[in-house]
Amino acid sequence: MANSEKEKKLICALLVGEAETKEKAKQIAESYQNCPYIRLMSTKEKQMFATFFLPEKQRWWIEYIEKKPKQTFGLEKAKLTFVDNVQYPQKLKMRLPKTPQKISPCGANCEGCPANEKCLCCPATIFYKHDFFKSK
Numbered sequence: 001m002a003n004s005e006k007e008k009k010l011i012c013a014l015l016v017g018e019a020e021t022k023e024k025a026k027q028i029a030e031s032y033q034n035c036p037y038i039r040l041m042s043t044k045e046k047q048m049f050a051t052f053f054l055p056e057k058q059r060w061w062i063e064y065i066e067k068k069p070k071q072t073f074g075l076e077k078a079k080l081t082f083v084d085n086v087q088y089p090q091k092l093k094m095r096l097p098k099t100p101q102k103i104s105p106c107g108a109n110c111e112g113c114p115a116n117e118k119c120l121c122c123p124a125t126i127f128y129k130h131d132f133f134k135s136k
Contacts, residue, residue, distance in 0.1 A: 037054045038050055039089075
């Protein structure tokens, strides 16, 4: 796949994670509820479930959550599944602020992040390096 095609392709990842407590799972879900990449975030007891839609170029970011769940999301463990086909929604609508912010909805500061060089940054911030989700 050509690099430009890879940059434009969306992937869907399903994350199942486990927090230390029921309260921690709920707190994590609440802190990421406005993440532009997340379409669904729910909990049951200590488990957390999330559906992500993100550019394929950001796949490394979601895979890092599975590799380092405690350091990234605060989870004890995390398991990812990448789906082949998405039947619904047919068109992704991002939940972005009216104007890009300096701090992402989850509270992260993309400017000071050690992964800033590799990352596209959060689409809700002024640091976002891609036009994938920007309105036309």
